Amino acid sequence: xxxxxxxxxxxxxxxxxxxxxxxxxxxxxxxxxxxxxxxxxxxxxxxxxxxxxxxxxxxxxxxxxxxxxxxxxxxxxxxxxxxxxxxxxxxxxxxxxxxxxxxxxxxxxxxxxxxxxxxxxxxxxxxxxxxxxxxxxxxxxxxxxxxxxxxxxxxxxxxxxxxxxxxxxxxxxx
Numbered sequence: 133x134x135x136x137x138x139x140x141x142x143x144x145x146x147x148x149x150x151x152x153x154x155x156x157x158x159x160x161x162x163x164x165x166x167x168x169x170x171x172x173x174x175x176x177x178x179x180x181x182x183x184x185x186x187x188x189x190x191x192x193x194x195x196x197x198x199x200x201x202x203x204x205x206x207x208x209x210x211x212x213x214x215x216x217x218x219x220x221x222x223x224x225x226x227x228x229x230x231x232x233x234x235x236x237x238x239x240x241x242x243x244x245x246x247x248x249x250x251x252x253x254x255x256x257x258x259x260x261x262x263x264x265x266x267x268x269x270x271x272x273x274x275x276x277x278x279x280x281x282x283x284x285x286x287x288x289x290x291x292x293x294x295x296x297x298x299x300x301x302x303x304x305x306x
Contacts (some may be wrong), residue, residue, distance in 0.1 A: 140252040142218045143242070145211040146171060148252045154202050160196035162186040167208070175212035179205045201253060272298040 140148045146168055153164035165188045167174045168270040174182060179190040182205075186193065193206050202208040266272060272291050276284025291298035 138252070139211060142254060143215050145208070145215045147247070149200055152253050156196060156199055159188045160184070160199055162188060163193050163196035164200065167212070171212050175209050177214060178287060246288050270297065272296060274298060274300040276300065 149164050149167055153161055153168070156164055161180060166182060166186050170185075178187075179193045182193045185188045197205045197208045200208070202211070220266070272288070274284045274288040274291070276282070281300075281302060288298040288300035
């Protein structure tokens with residue numbers, strides 16, 4: 133997997149890992165799962181410590197970090213420490229908040245940082261190509277299965293409301 137085009141935004145490292153982890157091999161996925169579940173410990177552990185907790189080798193830990201788009205294990209650790217420092221300051225700010233509006237702003241700030249990190253692994257060139265293909269299409273077929281079905285229907289409705297021909301069949305066999 134290629135390296136990330138840019139570092140995730142502050143607070144977005146774990147979102148990036150969550151977005152890319154399903155593409156990893158099982159042993160590498162265990163490394164990502166440990167990072168997501170225990171980011172504070174992961175940031176201070178050595179590669180050998182992570183390998184022990186993930187029941188894998190140090191080489192797999194390093195390879196997992198690279199396959200997640202980071203330059204290596206140390207790069208991931210640095211970004212986790214950066215994010216943890218930012219989180220601590222937001223938590224302190226929120227804990228000093230006496231009113232519900234301040235608390236709501238702190239929660240929304242955390243969600244915004246998490247969503248920003250989810251876009252980091254996006255291949256911008258592939259996205260641009262997809263936008264061009266949809267823009268040039270006469271019709272758009274939107275497919276969703278299971279719990280994604282309603283989302284597919286909502287996307288098709290958005291296309292239709294914007295003057296595009298689109299459909300989202302609700303039957304998977306169709």
